[in-house]
Amino acid sequence: MTDATATDLSRQDRQGRRAALGRRVLPYAMLSPAVLVTLAIVFFPMVQTAWMSLHDYVLFRPNDFDWVGLENFRTALADEVFWISLRNTVIWMGTTIPAQLLLGLVTALLLNQEFPWRPVARALIIIPWALPSVVIALMWVWIYDSNYGVANEFLLRMGLIQQSIPWLADPTYALASIILTLTWQGFPFFAVMILAGLQAIPRSYYEAASIDGASAWRQFWHITLPGISGVMMTAVLLRLIWVANSFDVIFVMTGGGPGYATHTLPLYAFVKARTNLDFGYGSAIAVLFTLLLMVVVVFYLRRTGKAVS
Amino acid sequence: MKFKTLTVLGTALALTAGAAAADSTVRFWYHFDNADNPMDELVASFEEANPGITVEAENIPWNSYYDQLYTAIIGGNAPDAAMVKMFAQPRLVEMGALQPIEDWLADWEGAEGLQDNLLKLTVGPDGTQYYLPVQYVVLYLYYRPSMFEELGLEVPTTCDEFREVANALTRDTDGDGQTDTYGFGFRGAKGGHDHWASFTLGAEGVSLTEGLTSDAGVAGTQFVADLFREDGVFPPSAPNDGFQEIIGAFKAGKTAMTIHHIGSANGMVEALGDDVAAAPVPECGGGRWTAFGDESTAVMAGAEDPEAAWKWISYLSSEGNNTMFNEATGQLPVVKADSESWSLHPQRFVQATVDSLPFAEMLPDSAATADFVNTVWPTQMQRVLTGDIEAAEMNETISELFAE
Numbered sequence A: 001m002t003d004a005t006a007t008d009l010s011r012q013d014r015q016g017r018r019a020a021l022g023r024r025v026l027p028y029a030m031l032s033p034a035v036l037v038t039l040a041i042v043f044f045p046m047v048q049t050a051w052m053s054l055h056d057y058v059l060f061r062p063n064d065f066d067w068v069g070l071e072n073f074r075t076a077l078a079d080e081v082f083w084i085s086l087r088n089t090v091i092w093m094g095t096t097i098p099a100q101l102l103l104g105l106v107t108a109l110l111l112n113q114e115f116p117w118r119p120v121a122r123a124l125i126i127i128p129w130a131l132p133s134v135v136i137a138l139m140w141v142w143i144y145d146s147n148y149g150v151a152n153e154f155l156l157r158m159g160l161i162q163q164s165i166p167w168l169a170d171p172t173y174a175l176a177s178i179i180l181t182l183t184w185q186g187f188p189f190f191a192v193m194i195l196a197g198l199q200a201i202p203r204s205y206y207e208a209a210s211i212d213g214a215s216a217w218r219q220f221w222h223i224t225l226p227g228i229s230g231v232m233m234t235a236v237l238l239r240l241i242w243v244a245n246s247f248d249v250i251f252v253m254t255g256g257g258p259g260y261a262t263h264t265l266p267l268y269a270f271v272k273a274r275t276n277l278d279f280g281y282g283s284a285i286a287v288l289f290t291l292l293l294m295v296v297v298v299f300y301l302r303r304t305g306k307a308v309s
Numbered sequence B: 001m002k003f004k005t006l007t008v009l010g011t012a013l014a015l016t017a018g019a020a021a022a023d024s025t026v027r028f029w030y031h032f033d034n035a036d037n038p039m040d041e042l043v044a045s046f047e048e049a050n051p052g053i054t055v056e057a058e059n060i061p062w063n064s065y066y067d068q069l070y071t072a073i074i075g076g077n078a079p080d081a082a083m084v085k086m087f088a089q090p091r092l093v094e095m096g097a098l099q100p101i102e103d104w105l106a107d108w109e110g111a112e113g114l115q116d117n118l119l120k121l122t123v124g125p126d127g128t129q130y131y132l133p134v135q136y137v138v139l140y141l142y143y144r145p146s147m148f149e150e151l152g153l154e155v156p157t158t159c160d161e162f163r164e165v166a167n168a169l170t171r172d173t174d175g176d177g178q179t180d181t182y183g184f185g186f187r188g189a190k191g192g193h194d195h196w197a198s199f200t201l202g203a204e205g206v207s208l209t210e211g212l213t214s215d216a217g218v219a220g221t222q223f224v225a226d227l228f229r230e231d232g233v234f235p236p237s238a239p240n241d242g243f244q245e246i247i248g249a250f251k252a253g254k255t256a257m258t259i260h261h262i263g264s265a266n267g268m269v270e271a272l273g274d275d276v277a278a279a280p281v282p283e284c285g286g287g288r289w290t291a292f293g294d295e296s297t298a299v300m301a302g303a304e305d306p307e308a309a310w311k312w313i314s315y316l317s318s319e320g321n322n323t324m325f326n327e328a329t330g331q332l333p334v335v336k337a338d339s340e341s342w343s344l345h346p347q348r349f350v351q352a353t354v355d356s357l358p359f360a361e362m363l364p365d366s367a368a369t370a371d372f373v374n375t376v377w378p379t380q381m382q383r384v385l386t387g388d389i390e391a392a393e394m395n396e397t398i399s400e401l402f403a404e
Helices: A003-052 A071-077 A080-109 A120-126 A133-144 A151-160 A171-199 A201-209 A216-246 A248-253 A266-275 A278-307 B003-023 B039-051 B062-074 B086-094 B102-109 B109-113 B144-153 B159-169 B193-200 B215-229 B243-251 B261-270 B307-315 B320-329 B336-340 B347-357 B370-383 B391-403
Strands: B024-030 B051-059 B081-084 B130-137 B140-143 B257-260 B277-279 B289-297
Touching: A003 A278, A080 A171, A080 A216, A080 A266, A080 A278, A120 A171, A133 A151, A133 A171, A133 A248, A171 A216, A171 A248, A171 B140, A201 A216, A216 A278, A248 A266, A248 B051, A266 B062, A266 B370, B003 B215, B024 B062, B024 B215, B024 B307, B039 B307, B039 B320, B051 B307, B062 B086, B081 B086, B081 B307, B086 B370, B130 B261, B130 B307, B130 B320, B130 B347, B140 B144, B140 B347, B144 B159, B159 B215, B159 B257, B193 B215, B193 B257, B193 B289, B193 B370, B193 B391, B215 B370, B243 B257, B243 B261, B261 B277, B261 B347, B277 B347, B289 B307, B289 B347, B307 B320, B320 B336, B370 B391
Parallel strands: B024 B051, B024 B081
Antiparallel strands: B081 B289, B130 B289, B140 B257, B140 B277
């Protein structure tokens, strides 16, 4: 082997190694801007919130930042409003998401049928999801208004109620009224996701099933449902997190009232931090809620992961 | 040649720097219910009179005004000057967010033209003057004369009479089984503490800081609860009703009485003509209490050019300008000369304001007042109105807040 050949080989070797290194490094280099941004705007505030929750930090006394350990958490667990808010959060999530899922499923099945103007119906159905939350909240406040609202007018004319009901001012109905609003706002998300799942199921499965004499219900149970279970699982998981964290609609509609009737944990954390300026306590509530939500998400993923597989 | 060019450039740079130093911007935050932008005219006339100062006036929605102000101060993005109320002063002073204005006041010729006592009333909790009054109002009772005349009723002067009258005014006018008119439009949401206070704090020995848990104090809250729960003289939406709802219901004839100030008088007259009048709030528990609604301006501690900010706020409280400002807000001028020539409101509303002044009071000079106004009062009152807690529990919670 001549010297020239040896040099060529070592050059190729070097180039090969450089290319391999490039292949290994490139993905990290491509991902790093997104990771850095996520670290800066998501991870850093999360760590900051956890750190603040261990301090007595009231914003209008910016120079006092006293370490109190777990005192804020102890206070939260002994706070009546925390437990009321937790109960409301459980009712709110436990009702809104299944209702949205069910309505979304029915809508998706209908939109999957052949009928005239189907593309228009598909476009219209997305409207509630596309509207800003504040607009939806204000719109529904008027619908529920006890003096001029269409909800009362409609029910009175139908003879279903004898007196106007103050839907948002009566603790018996306030949370349920907001849940109905949220269900209306969120069901198009499920409808669109499930519709996409439905269209991915090959027609031949249904043809084979009908040749074998399977009823519509059997086809739904054994073909449609397994076909869309993956999509449904992801959609529920996303909605679970979004619904849990959203409080804008409640904030605009009732501000958490009357009393604490529509207080949820994210709303309570917001009011404590933003209105009362008690960032230490507000952060502690936010941290507790994040932990609870993580438990729910992990449990959900384990159960549904097994079911889907 | 080279030297000449450098000299010209240097002179140009120096001139530009000089000009830049003379220019300053005052960022001013305010809150007006009026949806038009009445500030433009004042800003234009100020900028014309003070070349080199630009005013950026921003209307911040009232509901989140203080939330935004406090967070902006902490975030280092506070305005240079802002409209402020007395209840916020202890907290702002504690935050070190305000600039004392005493030195400027001493040299300002407009100080003597202010209504008597206003500067003393707005002095800070540490005895320093930070606030410059810009407008004021006093809350009184609005009522619909035609509804009173129809039933042969007199305007109530005591709480007992009030209850009687409110019950009579609550009725089904068209016989369909639905209540069409309610006696009183109660503000159960944020900002409604003034309504409750008029029924509660008039009693002897009862204030937010003392005697609230006494029998007389609890009786006041119970009176409000009974009006809603027993008598049903407030619309059913009362626990959630805010400013827009109570004013809207009164204008629409849904309620026969409500409590607010002269700021809404012109809107009422526009909607109802002569069929709206005003009187002082009734005497409850042996005395009267109504809210003195103050509004001042202040220079913030972090102002870029405090001198320019002072020029702007003092401009708003000067003769003539103060009229323009109050024409926009619909409230009353703090400048004596402007008050004397005041013709914006019908006399009956000015009279009700003047008649209410002797017993008008402000909320306590305490850091707890902001929480009382923003969260504690609304949630506690709503819980009482909806039967979630008893009147005594609400008064207890408020007492504890002010005792902290």
